[in-house]
Amino acid sequence: MATQKKIGSINMSQVIRTIWLYEGISRIEISRTLGLDKSTITKIVNTLLGMGIVRNVSEGTAGPQGGRKPVKLAINRDFGYILGIEIQTDRYMAVVIDLQGKICFSYSNLINFSRRPLKKVFLEILQTITNRIEKTKLLGIVLGLPGLINSDKGIIHRSKPLNIIEDVYFLDSIIDLIEVPLLIENDANSCCWGELVFNRANISKNFIFVLGELREHQSSSIGKHVLAIGIGVVIDSKVHYGENFSAGEFQSVFREVTNTTQFSLPDNQFSRIEADQEIRKAVFQELSKNIALLVNVFNLSQVVFGGAIEEYKNEIIPILKDEIEKNWSYEYNTGCRISFSHHNAQSVAYGSACMFLEYLFSTPSVDTGQNEYLPRGIELFQLILSQKVNNNNL
Amino acid sequence: MATQKKIGSINMSQVIRTIWLYEGISRIEISRTLGLDKSTITKIVNTLLGMGIVRNVSEGTAGPQGGRKPVKLAINRDFGYILGIEIQTDRYMAVVIDLQGKICFSYSNLINFSRRPLKKVFLEILQTITNRIEKTKLLGIVLGLPGLINSDKGIIHRSKPLNIIEDVYFLDSIIDLIEVPLLIENDANSCCWGELVFNRANISKNFIFVLGELREHQSSSIGKHVLAIGIGVVIDSKVHYGENFSAGEFQSVFREVTNTTQFSLPDNQFSRIEADQEIRKAVFQELSKNIALLVNVFNLSQVVFGGAIEEYKNEIIPILKDEIEKNWSYEYNTGCRISFSHHNAQSVAYGSACMFLEYLFSTPSVDTGQNEYLPRGIELFQLILSQKVNNNNL
DNA sequence: TAATGTTGGTTTAAAAAACAAACCTATTGG
């Protein structure tokens, strides 16, 4: 059942992660943080220096009581880059980041699907992007999509926006055509990865990302919009997929079964959501009541909003705050923060790339479910390095 | 920050857990399950035999192609017993289980708090119980309580049923008076531990336990009852506490702020809940709509009911099934099972004891939050063994 | 400025775990 991790790789991965989390940390501090002997850290860091993953960046200052100056360590930014791509019905967004999660490059354009399969469209986009970046240092690609997605097996189960109504074994079908590691992920979950990376040093362990987009209504003429909500869930600092990778699928508890939207608002009134503040208020209140239940039952410490809904930031905050309090029965406040994504239109693409970062810098846990295509931590680095050698030999 | 686990203790704990999960497993099977070399397993098992934790129970049968018969291993049931106690406003329940989770003994009685502090009442109960069981083999005690409870630090933050309105450092105040390890836990969470142990070999990784009790209404004369719901949450096979140990606190999204109950039903109608099936139907429907949201957003695979609410099993099942489906927007079914606790009135006490079992048989994960009073896995066994020696010397 | 103390980091030897291979045990099946 469980596959044995080479025992040393755990500590090695932990050291990498620690340097990633605390840029400029010294060997001694790592040893204290992880509870390992300082000589062990010296050994591991030397290996990492040899692999080109880590760099000695500078000398720190000695303490007030004297002593040798600490040597600050950091991840080698030049090691490589990661590409995150978001594909929606009518447009895509590509973002390239370095190992620290800084955005190096981004590009966006419209898509015309015109009945072509996703695979073809994706390969076309990939062509466009890779023409614009240094290909040799590309470490991995992650594709963020709306829908029910099994990121461990690379399957798209369903996607209403992309008109996918049966299982598509996406990675299986494309893996041979691409020379770097590739993953797919649900769009709202991607945003969660983005938050995990962006706030990695001091993060909420339990939060949700509410991705609210204004989409064309399934069965309506152009111009009619509905608010489409996708939720990404992070529990215990891990993206939560649930039993069938359908976690995050949202429908309001107030919704009437006859409605085609996720809310109780009659379908025909939804088109006025952008124009009518009263309608927005009703919808946001309904959304907030639902979220409040999730926040309190799971004792979340944060709710992050992203997508087109961000525009209504000032309308949402007071409503949600109020509903969370109303749903709470004790006198003290649990202190759930409400915030908005820092990356605007790039939230999904950026977050997708961050998923790969987290794979690189995670410690392979004993019990965690496995991605079938990629290992984690130092093993992923080793995989990448071995592929680099192969590519150079060709 | 993170404290280093003695490296060997991880595999040792994993071996113990594996034997616990799969009673009668052989050394070879363990080695295959964990991906460790068979000689490593031999070594570890010998240590465990020496400690008295594990026993060679019998010989299996050789395979169809011959070969030596495997030796079946099992946890030594005689190693000791665990006591779980549930304290409610008016009664308590005590359950003693062995290391396999089988109930050996149970006892229940009424409580008269009469303004005495919980600590005093608890010590009294403990006296009564320990008089009835063999004290030398008692390995640990877990107390299950309604309210907001930090089980890692042993603090009772709030408990409306027990009239606790400020932090009580329960374990700190009592730890010196008791010679065996003691933990406290929220009652609904205890029930989750019970499910985790009872179905340990093939368990849902994500489920909730809905503990529904009929309690006297805060501000009412005797006889008036309300339905009090407490939820225990299990995500990724771990009891989920949230950021402040308040996970599981429930209030319906339909509730009016003026109500003192957790539902939208006016306070004065709640007393008829036991007599009037229509009122029950409305309440169960409201509860089910709330639960359905949780089930779908978190993609839970199971909802378990326990407490007095179990009596209405046949009324609840169809309503909840229906609401989960209505809240789901795809054509296929996510397959959330609905079940009822197997332990009736003993759910909380049994589950509390199981929490200690899970501590004994868990593998100390690298990143898991730590209980301040107790280690896990082999380290907890070692602690117990060292205390045994001390007690014998006195 | 020389002596002393302090802290960061490395080296070396010893220990602890895990593994690999040889070997023993106990079976089935000819």
Added chain:
DNA sequence: CCAATAGGTTTGTTTTTTAAACCAACATTA
């Protein structure tokens, strides 16, 4: 009785971590 086979142990080797001694580089102060 003899292979073939599978479970389990023993022995020796490799990997990984630690402990302790040591070096490096600083501050303080006599």
